[in-house]
Amino acid sequence: MCASHVKVTACATVGTLADLPPDVCESVSDVLARVGDKWSLLVIYMLSGGSKRFSELKRGVASISQKMLTTTVRGLERDGYVTRTVTATVPARVDYELTDMGRDVLLPVTALATWALTHRSTVEAARMAYDRLG
Amino acid sequence: MCASHVKVTACATVGTLADLPPDVCESVSDVLARVGDKWSLLVIYMLSGGSKRFSELKRGVASISQKMLTTTVRGLERDGYVTRTVTATVPARVDYELTDMGRDVLLPVTALATWALTHRSTVEAARMAYDRLG
DNA sequence: CGGTATCCAGGAAGATACTG
DNA sequence: CAGTATCTTCCTGGATACCG
Numbered sequence: 223m224c225a226s227h228v229k230v231t232a233c234a235t236v237g238t239l240a241d242l243p244p245d246v247c248e249s250v251s252d253v254l255a256r257v258g259d260k261w262s263l264l265v266i267y268m269l270s271g272g273s274k275r276f277s278e279l280k281r282g283v284a285s286i287s288q289k290m291l292t293t294t295v296r297g298l299e300r301d302g303y304v305t306r307t308v309t310a311t312v313p314a315r316v317d318y319e320l321t322d323m324g325r326d327v328l329l330p331v332t333a334l335a336t337w338a339l340t341h342r343s344t345v346e347a348a349r350m351a352y353d354r355l356g
Numbered sequence: 357m358c359a360s361h362v363k364v365t366a367c368a369t370v371g372t373l374a375d376l377p378p379d380v381c382e383s384v385s386d387v388l389a390r391v392g393d394k395w396s397l398l399v400i401y402m403l404s405g406g407s408k409r410f411s412e413l414k415r416g417v418a419s420i421s422q423k424m425l426t427t428t429v430r431g432l433e434r435d436g437y438v439t440r441t442v443t444a445t446v447p448a449r450v451d452y453e454l455t456d457m458g459r460d461v462l463l464p465v466t467a468l469a470t471w472a473l474t475h476r477s478t479v480e481a482a483r484m485a486y487d488r489l490g
Numbered sequence: 491c492g493g494t495a496t497c498c499a500g501g502a503a504g505a506t507a508c509t510g
Numbered sequence: 511c512a513g514t515a516t517c518t519t520c521c522t523g524g525a526t527a528c529c530g
Contacts, residue, residue, distance in 0.1 A: 246473055250397065253472035253479070258392030260503095263384065276512055287504060292513065302482025313511040314510075323478055330464070330471040337464040338387035339380055344457055345387070348436025394523095410492055421524060426493065447491035448530075 256301050257331055261286055261294045266320065269304060270328060273319040303327065390435050391465060395420055395428040400454065403438060404462060407453040437461065 256262055261283060268274060268282045280291055295318055298304045303324035309315040390396055395417060402408060402416045414425055429452055432438045437458035443449040 245476070246469060247398065249472040249476040250469045251394075252476070253468065254388070254392040254397070257468075258388040260385075263388070264381065280512095288513075289505090290503065293503090300483055300486040301479050302486075308512095311511090312510085314513080316512060323475060323482075326475070327471065330468040333467050334387065334391075334464040335380060335384045337461065338383040341457060341460070342379070342383040342386070345435050348457075349434055352434040352436075414492095422493075423525090424523065427523090442492095445491090446530090448493080450492060 252301075253327070256297060256303070257327060259294075259297075261290060262298055262303075263331065265291075265294055265298060265318075266303065266324060266328065266331075269318060269320045269324065273317050276316045276318070279318065298324070386435075387461070390431060390437070391461060393428070393431075395424060396432055396437075397465065399425075399428055399432060399452075400437065400458060400462065400465075403452060403454045403458065407451050410450045410452070413452065432458070 257266070264283050265279060268279060274282070276291070276295075279295070280286065280288065283291065286294075295304060295306065299306050299318075302321055304318050304320055307317045307319070309317070391400070398417050399413060402413055408416070410425070410429075413429070414420065414422065417425065420428075429438060429440065433440050433452075436455055438452050438454055441451045441453070443451070
């Protein structure tokens with residue numbers, strides 16, 4: 223994904239929800255593109271406990287590849303959700319930490335997470351019912 | 357995306373946020389995978405104004421291809437966010453409508469949308485600052 | 491009208507190897 | 511340790527054509 227995958231390209235003629243200007247669409251998709259991708263949310267959650275180095279994140283999200291972790295933290299850094307601090311020792315050490323905004327986004331995201339958990343069974347039931355018919 | 361793209365596959369050793377069991381990760385990623393994809397949110401928003409037919413949705417999201425609109429509404433139907441009603445006239449007529457759950461998810465999603473709008477400028481500034489350096 | 495089927499190009503992501 | 515570079519594979523999504 224990273225940047226351009228989840229990018230709403232047209233909101234022009236929506237207009238069913240009162241006052242849904244195009245820039246709202248773009249903002250939402252921007253945030254969702256970052257927060258909603260495969261790994262970002264997990265990394266943010268991990269960092270909510272405090273600063274972590276690259277290898278700690280790597281261990282925490284066991285199945286992520288080094289490449290994808292790099293890509294993910296770079297994206298989060300670019301959008302201002304985390305800071306990246308390099309300590310030029312040998313071997314090198316890099317620490318990642320949530321910014322204020324990074325901590326801030328946890329609030330609405332947690333709300334969505336709560337909703338997701340609450341409606342988990344409903345979604346699963348709907349999915350199974352749908353698949354049963356074909 | 358549809359179904360498998362945004363799918364968290366490992367949450368095992370996260371544990372920094374107090375009590376973040378694996379099923380929370382899966383639920384969240386399930387919801388985000390559906391709601392956070394390129395078109396679903398727009399379709400949901402369009403349907404928040406009431407039942408709409410296929411062609412109306414197609415016009416509303418001008419730049420979406422017929423294939424992607426079909427894929428999107430199918431996914432939303434599968435997960436129980438919308439209902440699909442076929443009227444066997446000639447030519448055929450198909451109406452889509454939000455379920456209770458579909459209307460319900462608008463709440464947390466709107467919260468995130470609001471956050472996104474509020475922090476829009478911050479994200480953009482961070483992005484530009486990051487890109488300026490390289 | 492509302493799809494489905496098919497083909498194709500481009501990006502995403504895994505595996506692997508190498509570097510400051 | 512924390513990356514970058516490259517190669518390859520998979521899959522998404524666009525274009526097009528056809529069907530009930």
